[in-house]
Amino acid sequence: MLNSYTSADKVLLAVDCIIFGFDNEDLKILLIKRDFEPEKGKWSLIGGFLKKDEVLNDSATRILNRYTGFHDIYMEQLYTFSEIDRDPVERTISVAYYALINVENHNEELIQNYNAKWFSINEAPKLIFDHDKMLKHAISRLRYRTSTKPIGFELLPEKFTMRQLQKLYEAILSKELDKRNFISKINSLDILIKLDEKDMLSSRKGSYLYTFDKEKYEEKLMNDFVLNL
Amino acid sequence: MLNSYTSADKVLLAVDCIIFGFDNEDLKILLIKRDFEPEKGKWSLIGGFLKKDEVLNDSATRILNRYTGFHDIYMEQLYTFSEIDRDPVERTISVAYYALINVENHNEELIQNYNAKWFSINEAPKLIFDHDKMLKHAISRLRYRTSTKPIGFELLPEKFTMRQLQKLYEAILSKELDKRNFISKINSLDILIKLDEKDMLSSRKGSYLYTFDKEKYEEKLMNDFVLNL
DNA sequence: TTTTATTTGTGTTGAAATAACACTAAATAA
């Protein structure tokens, strides 16, 4: 029976992040053009290596911060990928995370520095290694998430219209939703505050702006629920 | 920018398995009494270390085989745990898996050798390290699984009664179900074959035995579905 | 000033799914 720690093999542990954003039309992911070998010049998820005295979540946070400049990013562990040759350089196990951020207020400069770019998930280029598989997983998890947790706070601007929220759900679920049914389902969650203010940019009539009721939102984040759209 | 593989830290990667079984009454887990330090004599999930040239799934399979004697065990990766001091001996990241097996036909001898024992999930002892947390995760994942995949083939004997199947669902979901509603929902899945044979042991009247229609079952395993009980 | 075009905002209704509910049938044991 193997009971000796010292005889066990050690491996490299990477963390790769699928960063989702939303531009009022499409669901997007942030990719970088790798500037080192192997696969230099190819598109890749952002990632890095786990440090010796670092918890995985902290590692993901550090990596996310490095590429976006953000602290406090919503993020969840996804799955751990371990195919032998997934990384041709050296055996590397990768723990994938996905994150949700607001496209609008992230750091342009950082994006430039890192040769990063937002892609619609439908128009994303082929990615290196097994990153395409990770992305698929992430999308599927994000879809599931819509049925058990509120979503939007992390992806939308502070104030947003009902239409924007609906577009977000449509982008994630990749299907069209009925406006009236959507509104009544969302309202039944009781997490929105209707403001006395209209957005006049997107229509002649103008549409009311909403914000999330942060307390109620976070309470739902903790305690799941069911939402069938 | 960190782009050097060689400068990254390597860590120990463990695999821990939550093995679920079912005894017609309770949902059970297989635990072992550790026979080495640290925490010698305490109850623990079965586990081991990932080998250098091994994929995580294979590692879990190997470990499951060692303790149960089974090949072809149904198994899914759960989550990766990485708290710094989760293992007091050395920094160890652990990838948790859960598995479903049939309590009846597993290897008694192996259980003896390893000081293993089945516990009802309600009566499980405190476990070492963060294994309790892993167990919680696993139960929650198993519950979710009932709503998207068929379940039972892995946990029940070849032939079983409707009541047994219901008891299994009740044990997993930890709630009582209405017999008539349960039967009609299960039947609508169209994965059972009613046999021309009765089990006379558990009642005077005797109850029909069923088996899974393996093909249909596996088709549903691949393609999810929705089952609300 | 009037007309046109565009997007918002709002309820009802039929269909489907779900949850609640109770009695008879079969067999063995007393």
Place this chain on the structure above:
DNA sequence: TTATTTAGTGTTATTTCAACACAAATAAAA
């Protein structure tokens, strides 16, 4: 023969879900 136990089986009310259309507000164009 009677009593006991568990199996087997449908209906109904409630709830949820999906489909559906038109008027109101405004800005732009005529």
